[in-house]
Amino acid sequence: MNVVKYDPFRDLRNLQDEMNRLFSGTFSRGSQDEILRGAWSPSVDIYEGKNEIVLEAELPGMNAEDVNISIENNIITIGGERRFEKKDETDNYHRVERSYGSFTRSFSLPPTVSSENAQAEFVNGVLRLTLAKREEAKPRRIEIKAGSENAQTKTIDANARANEKTNSANG
Secondary structure, three states, rough: OOOOOOOOOHHHHHHHHHHHHHHOOOOOOOOOHHHHHHOOOOEEEEEOOOOOOEEEEOOOOOOOOHHEEEEEEEEEEEEEEEOEEEEEEOOOOOOOOOOOOOEEEEEEEOOOOOOOEEEEEOOEEEEEEEEEOOOOOOOOEEEOOOOOOOOEEEEEEEOOHHHHHHHHHEE
């Protein structure tokens, strides 16, 4: 048998969590159908590779035509709408848990990213957007030559962002 420490405020915290959850959604003064749809926001992963930054968004049940992507002033915006389609008028839904409606997500891009050659693909409900890094932001190798003829040559790896941080700290 495990010993459980008594917490006199546990029920109060649970009540507060439930109230926060209840009021955290945004309700419009529209029809009951709009309230049932709720607001939704697709899950997004953003990761950085050696030469690019990749954004992946989960958009189940949507088509590529339902999604809009724009890049302006180093801000990428993904928007669209997932519609509730009733299969048959005689269907009587007892529970609708999936979210429907329009969404918009915006993300700031670092200045090291170029939006000129952006590529987007939509496969199995996942939007994958690939943005190439600018040439000056990619890592490069710098060769160090010694003063004498018989000395060895040493090569080091340099990263443009590391140099930018050093320069901005010194300048």
